[in-house]
Amino acid sequence: MVAVAARTSRVTGRRFRSVTLGALGLFGFALALEIAPRVGVVPIDFAPPTSQILVSLGELVGEASFWTALVDTLRTWALGLCIALVAGVVIGVLLGSLPFVRAATATTIEFLRPIPSVALIPLVIVLYGPTVKSTLVLVVYAAFWQVLIQVVHGVADVDPVARDTALAFRLSPWARVRYVVWPTSLPYVITGFRLAASVALILTITGELVIGSPGIGKEIDNAQQSNAVRTVYALIVVTGILGVLANLLTRFVERRVLSWHPSTRGEEVTPA
Amino acid sequence: MLEVKNLHKVYDGHGRRVTAVGDLTFSVPEGQFACVVGPSGCGKTTLLRVLAGLLPATSGEVLVQRTPVTAPPPGLAVVFQEYGRSLFPWLRVRENVELPLKAQGMARSDRGALAAEALAAVGLSDAHGAYPWQLSGGMQQRVAIARAIAYQPRVLLMDEPFAAVDAQTRADLEDLVRSVWQRFGVTLLFVTHDIDEAVYLGQRVIVLSASPTTVAQDLTIDLPAERDQLTTRSDARFTELRGQVYAQIQKVKAPA
Numbered sequence: 349m350v351a352v353a354a355r356t357s358r359v360t361g362r363r364f365r366s367v368t369l370g371a372l373g374l375f376g377f378a379l380a381l382e383i384a385p386r387v388g389v390v391p392i393d394f395a396p397p398t399s400q401i402l403v404s405l406g407e408l409v410g411e412a413s414f415w416t417a418l419v420d421t422l423r424t425w426a427l428g429l430c431i432a433l434v435a436g437v438v439i440g441v442l443l444g445s446l447p448f449v450r451a452a453t454a455t456t457i458e459f460l461r462p463i464p465s466v467a468l469i470p471l472v473i474v475l476y477g478p479t480v481k482s483t484l485v486l487v488v489y490a491a492f493w494q495v496l497i498q499v500v501h502g503v504a505d506v507d508p509v510a511r512d513t514a515l516a517f518r519l520s521p522w523a524r525v526r527y528v529v530w531p532t533s534l535p536y537v538i539t540g541f542r543l544a545a546s547v548a549l550i551l552t553i554t555g556e557l558v559i560g561s562p563g564i565g566k567e568i569d570n571a572q573q574s575n576a577v578r579t580v581y582a583l584i585v586v587t588g589i590l591g592v593l594a595n596l597l598t599r600f601v602e603r604r605v606l607s608w609h610p611s612t613r614g615e616e617v618t619p620a
Numbered sequence: 621m622l623e624v625k626n627l628h629k630v631y632d633g634h635g636r637r638v639t640a641v642g643d644l645t646f647s648v649p650e651g652q653f654a655c656v657v658g659p660s661g662c663g664k665t666t667l668l669r670v671l672a673g674l675l676p677a678t679s680g681e682v683l684v685q686r687t688p689v690t691a692p693p694p695g696l697a698v699v700f701q702e703y704g705r706s707l708f709p710w711l712r713v714r715e716n717v718e719l720p721l722k723a724q725g726m727a728r729s730d731r732g733a734l735a736a737e738a739l740a741a742v743g744l745s746d747a748h749g750a751y752p753w754q755l756s757g758g759m760q761q762r763v764a765i766a767r768a769i770a771y772q773p774r775v776l777l778m779d780e781p782f783a784a785v786d787a788q789t790r791a792d793l794e795d796l797v798r799s800v801w802q803r804f805g806v807t808l809l810f811v812t813h814d815i816d817e818a819v820y821l822g823q824r825v826i827v828l829s830a831s832p833t834t835v836a837q838d839l840t841i842d843l844p845a846e847r848d849q850l851t852t853r854s855d856a857r858f859t860e861l862r863g864q865v866y867a868q869i870q871k872v873k874a875p876a
């Protein structure tokens with residue numbers, strides 16, 4: 349018990365230190381951006397100091413239109429991520445479990461996967477115009493591959509002895525997916541989700557900016573059109589915060605769901 | 621019961637042909653405790669995997685409960701050599717033991733009772749809420765045995781289950797397997813490379829030759845049913861039997 353308590357406090361201590369260091373680093377960065385324009389290293393008109401950005405951010409959160417845009421962005425992002433996740437997991441498990449299908453689709457996947465989502469922008473504009481649907485297609489396309497690749501690796505990672513065990517105890521194919529393949533793949537699914545979340549955010553903002561579907565990206569474009577430089581920066585800060593929050597959320601889910609996994613669990617072996 | 625008829629198995633792949641099993645024929649009657657001994661690499665694991673329906677034979681036939689094996693047969697449980705990898709790390713001990721029953725669609729209360737009984741039989745009633753990776757090797761192997769007996773098999777296959785545990789734990793587990801066999805009345809095929817273990821445990825020892833594998837000797841172990849690590853192992857008859865098996869193994873290791 350004492351050892352466990354000591355270990356826990358050590359871990360908490362480490363986490364506390366890394367959080368403190370991270371905050372200090374961020375503060376230093378903000379300070380540099382505050383000073384640089386003021387001493388004339390960068391032109392103050394195009395790179396406003398941090399304090400001014402924060403003031404515009406404060407103004408933004410008082411406006412209803414900002415919150416509408418934020419909700420639009422969050423909705424597109426979350427919806428795209430969900431579709432990509434479900435499709436990636438289902439297709440990934442199928443591909444991973446059926447070597448024949450995997451071999452038949454490998455080349456096609458290797459061809460489609462490197463296509464940058466933004467290259468599809470002209471296509472989706474023709475198809476759906478400047479709508480959320482257009483942006484959603486980009487988001488799903490980009491995020492899907494992140495999930496798929498991870499899931500296929502995850503399914504391939506099933507331990508041969510675990511597979512034999514499940515077969516010998518006559519688990520049905522569905523029970524094997526449910527009780528063996530899925531738990532083995534879960535760490536990979538979560539990694540895929542984390543990668544997909546950041547890619548999906550990038551494409552949500554890109555789509556809104558370029559295609560003009562409603563959201564933070566469109567607000568950035570509007571602010572830029574009306575020369576509101578500080579607002580542009582304030583909105584960019586918002587997108588950064590979204591990314592950080594997404595990462596924190598995934599790590600939280602990871603710790604909860606993967607408590608059994610070697611990367612998460614405390615290695616404390618009880619003696620015989 | 622188990623029947624192995626002219627089993628022949630060749631691994632053929634990656635440009636390498638290995639004859640794992642030459643020509644094996646033997647049968648194990650209902651309820652017998654039979655040990656299979658043979659040098660490392662003589663095809664013991666291969667034999668078990670064919671019996672468990674995990675691997676097709678190249679030629680010959682195996683029958684479990686009089687039915688030719690083409691897929692994992694019902695009523696057969698396996699305890700694998702790599703117990704650490706055979707237990708699922710994401711399930712607690714009780715869930716590991718219950719999983720095969722749950723997958724069969726057995727009601728929660730029934731499988732709970734079977735799991736509790738099996739864990740009690742292996743002396744692990746206290747550990748049901750732990751994860752396998754929190755347990756020592758010997759305890760993990762007990763969980764694997766509990767999972768096998770909760771499944772209520774007619775036939776139990778064990779592949780060098782104690783090769784990786786320390787001597788004291790090993791002695792305890794040997795006695796545990798004897799008691800499980802006596803209590804649940806299964807047909808038990810126990811594979812080992814340890815001659816002492818085979819003679820101590822079985823009613824019969826089947827000695828395999830080195831590759832190409834055949835049955836080199838089939839020996840009845842006429843030791844009393846009540847066995848004890850101290851008295852049985854110092855019994856003159858035990859020494860005599862283990863001497864016979866030992867001599868046979870030496871002979872098959874160095875063919876003329």
Ligand SMILES: Nc1ncnc2c1ncn2[C@@H]1O[C@H](COP(=O)(O)OP(=O)(O)O)[C@@H](O)[C@H]1O
Nearest residue numbers: 631638639640659660661662663664665666667
């Ligand atoms: N999957 C496999 N592919 C090719 N050769 C194998 C495979 N499994 C086992 N062998 C070979 O078959 C022989 C018997 O192996 P095995 O049944 O594991 O022996 P044992 O369990 O008695 O040590 C060995 O020579 C081994 O190298």
Ligand SMILES: [Mg+2]
Nearest residue numbers: 664665701780
């Ligand atoms: Mg082996």
